[in-house]
Amino acid sequence: SDSNGFSRAPAYSYWLRQKETKEADVVFCRCDRGVLEGEQPGAAVCQAVFDGKKAIRGGIPFVFPQFGAWTFGPGHGFARVIRWTVDKSPERLPSGDVEAIFSLMDNEFTRSMWNYPFRLTYRLILREKELHFNIGVYNPSKEHTFSFNLLLHTYFKVPDVRRCQITGLHGCTFIDKTRDNQIFQEGRDVVTVCEWTDRIYQNTQPEHIITNVVSGRKMRVQKYNFPDTVVWNPWLEKARDIPDFGDDEFPNMICVESGHVSSPVILLPGTAFEASQILQVRSYLLSAGL
Numbered sequence: 001s002d003s004n005g006f007s008r009a010p011a012y013s014y015w016l017r018q019k020e021t022k023e024a025d026v027v028f029c030r031c032d033r034g035v036l037e038g039e040q041p042g043a044a045v046c047q048a049v050f051d052g053k054k055a056i057r058g059g060i061p062f063v064f065p066q067f068g069a070w071t072f073g074p075g076h077g078f079a080r081v082i083r084w085t086v087d088k089s090p091e092r093l094p095s096g097d098v099e100a101i102f103s104l105m106d107n108e109f110t111r112s113m114w115n116y117p118f119r120l121t122y123r124l125i126l127r128e129k130e131l132h133f134n135i136g137v138y139n140p141s142k143e144h145t146f147s148f149n150l151l152l153h154t155y156f157k158v159p160d161v162r163r164c165q166i167t168g169l170h171g172c173t174f175i176d177k178t179r180d181n182q183i184f185q186e187g188r189d190v191v192t193v194c195e196w197t198d199r200i201y202q203n204t205q206p207e208h209i210i211t212n213v214v215s216g217r218k219m220r221v222q223k224y225n226f227p228d229t230v231v232w233n234p235w236l237e238k239a240r241d242i243p244d245f246g247d248d249e250f251p252n253m254i255c256v257e258s259g260h261v262s263s264p265v266i267l268l269p270g271t272a273f274e275a276s277q278i279l280q281v282r283s284y285l286l287s288a289g290l
Ligand code: TA6
Pocket: 068, 075, 076, 153, 177, 198, 230, 232, 255, 257
């Protein structure tokens, strides 16, 4: 929320603020070492800019309707910088889960960049060791089809990125943005990151296990209707070029992003598209092997 000084992306700020669970800390936030509202100065200076033009780096920015640079509006689209409506404030259900629902509709601002009527719903469910993200995109038009990209740009906080392993990418083709968008095929059973990495893996497995996220734990990422998985770390040189990214922070984050980006979703009039992701922190016992 704005008053907390966090990104407007509802998912991660809410998770981050779940004081009841230690698991909240698995998502990397650019403000981790920064000064938040109400804190005494003396902590490291936060370089994140909260001006409504760009999302605060970290958390889970919501990428829609464009992935990457965009001629008509902000890079990665407008959904990560715009104010969403809270349809249902976080509420504990009889099951013990906590549910919150957000929505976003077209308005003058979105129409100035992308002239389509749309409705996005974003339902979050927090369960012990799990966070569910359910997304719906609806095209209310009677005549116009539109196409879009959708992606959850999840930043994971990690003790040392070089020690993370990511499963579920073996055999997949990937677009390598660090090598002029050339296409390669992944030959490794588990992918590791030891340099600047910016890849769009295509038709990936519906599940990834990422080892060695915060506290050495494992993270299970399950996804539905998100055929692509983006893996990103800017490494030192690129981090230096990013003003709101500390030069020494690249070893402590990895982005593993579920999305529909290497081809657009085409939505016919009166139809809806649904996609979801579940993040689950796995206990040591459950995760034998990887
Ligand atoms: O998802 C990977 C990526 O598109 C990279 O190319 C890199 O630019 C990154 O996202 C961060 O984008 P941002 O607009 O948040 O600076």
